[in-house]
Amino acid sequence: MAGEKKPQGLQLLDFWVSPFGQRCRIALAEKNLPYEYLEQDLRNKSELLLKSNPIHKKIPVLLHDGRPICESLIILQYIDEAFPSGTRLLPAGDPYARAQARFWADYIDKKVYECGTRLWKLKGEPQQQARAEMVEILRTLEGALGDGKFFGGEAFGFVDVALVPFTAWFLTYERYGEFSVEKECPKLAAWAKRCGERESVAKNLSPPEKVYEFVGDLKKRLGIE
Amino acid sequence: MAGGDDLKVLGVWTSPFVIRVRIVLNLKGLAYEYVEEDLGNKSALLLGSNPVNKTVPVLLHDDRPINESQIIIQYIDEVWAGPGTPAVLPSDPYERAAARFWAAYVDDKVGSAWHGMLFRCRNEEERADAVARAGEALQTLEGAFEECAKGKPFFGGDGVGLVDVVLGGYLGWFGAIDRIIGRKLIDPARTPLLAAWEERFRAADVAKGVVPDDVDKVLAFLETLLAIGSANVQILDFEARQEIPGTDEFKSRASTKNAVSLWPSLAQLPPNRKPMIRADQPRTQQLRCLVPAQPHWQRKTTSPAVRHGRARVAQRVKGARHRYVEEDLVDRSELLVTSNPVGYTQEGAGRRFEPSF
DSSP states (O other), X not given: OOSOOOGGGEEEEEOTTOHHHHHHHHHHHHTTOOOEEEEOOTTSXXXXXXXXXXXXXXXXXXXXXXXXEEXXXXXXXXXXXXXXXXXXXSOTTOHXXXXXXXXHHHHHHHHHXXXXXXXXXXXXXXXXXXXXXXXXXXXXXXXHHTTOSBTTBSSOOHHHHHHHHHHTTHHHHHHHHTXXXXXXXXXXXXXXXXXXXXXXXXXXXXXXXXXXXXXXXHHHHHTOO | OTTSOOEEEEEOTTOHHHHHHXXXXXXXXXXXXXXXXXXXXXXXXXXXXXXXXXXXXXXXXXXXXXXXXXXXXXXXXXXXXXXXXXXXXXXXXXHHHHHHHHHHHXXXXXXXXXXXXXXXXXXXXXXXXXXXXXXXXXXXXXXXXXXXXXXXXXXXXXXXXXXXXXHHTTHHXXXXXXHHHTSOSSOTTTOHHHHHHHHHHHHSGGGTTTSOOOHHHHHHHHHHHHHHHOOOEEEEEEXXXXXXXXXSOEEEEEOHHHHHHHOHHHHHOOTTSSOEEEXXXXXXXXXXXXXXXXXXXXXXXXXXOOOEEEEEEEEOGXXXXXXEEEEESSSOOHHHHHOOSSXXXXXXXXXXXXXXX
């Protein structure tokens, strides 16, 4: 492993298509923090991953000078707190706004990925159920967005970072669920576009077609068709 | 509370999520009004304050609501901070991340096992599975305690911290579980550090009067919850409606035998979905049974597609009567959304878990 250690010694153990990993990449970019990206093979987990996250054995894991931080929203808060100068992901000095932001990030964490997985995995009535739930989740999030530019208002922040990687999955959800995000939630679709114009997002999201391809391959590997 | 902050907590006295918030308020020396909610009949204030999840606890600070227990705790910690005020989270970012990690772990693994042990299990075998999962989680937490406490009495060090209050909130229920399974869930033989921690925590001033210690009372409360939330549902009759072409009318084709094949989910009764049962008026045991209409399914026969299915379902809890309400799954009624007081979220995907309770 030749070469010098990066300043501040940040490394990210990640998997290319993971929306949870992308949250971390976007946050690090927003904060202008250099880091070493280490792609992980999830079917053959590395010694480093297993040592860094022995409890869950999952990515993403942020290593800061060798010390691991796990769970994407916890990583985001760590980045925000350990590197407080510059952009703040969570609004400083406003505990109520911070609580609101944490609430929506938690909602996104509990609902979007799990429902989305059911949407592409299942068929028939359970898939219809997942589709209906996904539309409701997106509508609820659109309600939280309101007429704001971003979830926190004028500034791109914690909730935006938490949700934006899933916009790369909208195409997949739309195709499997047979609905259109643009039609059901036009404001949310507009927000997604706005976010996509930011460099940190554009550079770190997977192209939606690639996500769709990935899900198709995953289904084949899992023997679902 | 003239001149002070106006603090109100909406809660249920046994809820681990409510208890932890109250412990933190005690820790900060804050006075607050406590409002006990009836999960079978949630107040307008609760539903208005937490429209998304409709769960307790809710903290109202000068009438502004904050929801989700761990978020509430961090809010309290941030607002009431400073020299002389005990902190719930440490100040070092890495230690904060570690505390958040373990707190999330507790709710994920211990929380889902707790739910399984008491509310979700349909027989003793399933309960035993959940107890085993809790045991594994507690084993891991034994190691975490050693790491976090480093010889001090609590996860948080000298005083209680985030992980202490999050795990401590479950102790009221653990007392009840200990009685049900005939041994201590936090087993001194297997997890000695945690067993000692449990005693210390229960004895702590901040926990007094808030962590339930009357096991009989807790078990009686469990019965009421189960009566509200669970059901032994059987399909009484099933009506399939078929459009008569060229008219606005339907032809009714009743077929109980086909009900299960057409609507398998009803027979399986996945606990986190339909049907939802609600005790409208607990005294008379009038129950409304909410069943979604399924506009999209089709019969796999040569018959023409049936456009709507409805099932009348019997509620077998203590011979209660039922009334049928048809639901549109996409455009849910207020009643459907406000029902299901002991709801479940999906396990799996490893996401953090907080039952609607």
